[in-house]
Amino acid sequence: MFLTFTTTNHSKHEKLLVPLYFMLQHNNTPIKGGVYHQRSIDHSFIIMERYKFLEELGDGTCGSVYKAVNLETYEVVAVKKMKRKFYYWEECMNLREVKALRKLNHPHIIKLKEIAREHNELFFIFECMDHNLYQIMKEREQRPFSEGEIRSFMSQMLQGLSHMHKNGYFHRDLKPENLLVTNNILKIADFGLAREVASMPPYTEYVSTRWYRAPEVLLQSSSYTPAVDMWAVGAILAELFAFSPLFPGESEIDQLYKICSVLGKPDWTTFPEAKSISRIMSISHTEFPQTRIADLLPNASPEAIDLITRLCSWDPLKRPTADEALNHPFFNVI
Structure with a gap:
């Protein structure tokens, strides 16, 4: 089961996926600036199973970026997998990249669609550009x-x-x-x-x-x-x-x-x-x-x-x- 986190600064279609088991370990405290919606999700929502990775687009100091397709919606996205491990959700939300993109919503700034954390690995799902x-x-x-x-x-x-x-x-x-x-x-x-x-x-x-x-x-x-x-x-x-x-x-x-x-x-x-x-x-x-x-x-x-x-x-x-x-x-x- 996951929690879906909808940021108040993004459109109604943009959501951040947060594992429910993780929130239960942290007293189910909502993140400031967002609202949690609980829903049941089966194993197909595991990031590596929900997306089919097509090719690597780039490899940087902090993470690798892959072109992927959402197997449910068939939307092509860019998935950034961070190289370091993240053991606490607060670590993820305190990243400068996350803070900035949660606040910035503009046609000429890349859209952060989801964040997923699994097995201490952090994934950013972005809209894909050519x-x-x-x-x-x-x-x-x-x-x-x-x-x-x-x-x-x-x-x-x-x-x-x-x-x-x-x-x-x-x-x-x-x-x-x-x-x-x-x-x-x-x-x-x-x-x-x-x-x-x-x-x-x-x-x-x-x-x-x-x-x-x-x-x-x-x-x-x-x-x-x-x-x-x-x-x-x-x-x-x-x-x-x-x-x-x-x-x-x-x-x-x-x-x-x-x-x-x-x-x-x-x-x-x-x-x-x-x-x-x-x-x-x-x-x-x-x-x-x-x-x-x-x-x-x-x-x-x-x-x-x-x-x-x-x-x-x-x-x-x-x-x-x-x-x-x-x-x-x-x-x-x-």
Whole structure:
């Protein structure tokens, strides 16, 4: 027998499955923010029997993702099996990914449909998407996106980010692999590193794939803001034009060098962490082969170049918010 947990922040069709025997061991205490509905379920509802696993879609540090089909409804889903064991239900509900996705409900944020815990193993069941943005770029090879296509992808990502930031979370791991696409509809996924805006620093220093990591994170700042997501947006926007990363650093130091080579040296009067860069790289005596963003992206419009330049600002305070970016002239070009 299972309990079905319906979150108050999701549609009436979204449920989280919680084993009844587990709840009985914990005094049957309801989870705050949700309502439990008890129903009898036979053995066919065991996760490995209720779903037929079709193929592995990816393998990460925290879990493996599989494409699966629900044998009752024939719905195709993505099942994320966490690698660590979970011995208490409270552990599951305290995961950042669970907290974030319970609160966030938006057309451009991936839907968490169910959570199931069996034999101390935790499974997330998500809606299934066809591709990620990285795969699409690889498949298209030398066929670049039109600016209209790029504008559509970026608008959808920024709408999802706006909802996320307004509801108190920033993602911290935006990259093409975590932007899922089906029929040109884009959704932000993988909230394993998501953090509440209101949470107190110090924050985790190592977040996001290096190429999309904001300078303040590279410099191990103990406090940062949703502006780290906006830097990643700028790097992704540039990559959609170039089909190659804007700052492809091979190490943290090389990453900073690549950024300096495009943006120039930071001004320590407006970006205090610049002193750390000077200390690490001795950039006060270094001449960088300056390469303008416009030269790197010859097929990008002046409006696109301006937006990338604003998003990839050394100073986090100068980067536009998601809503401000959506109001940029780049999105008004016909």
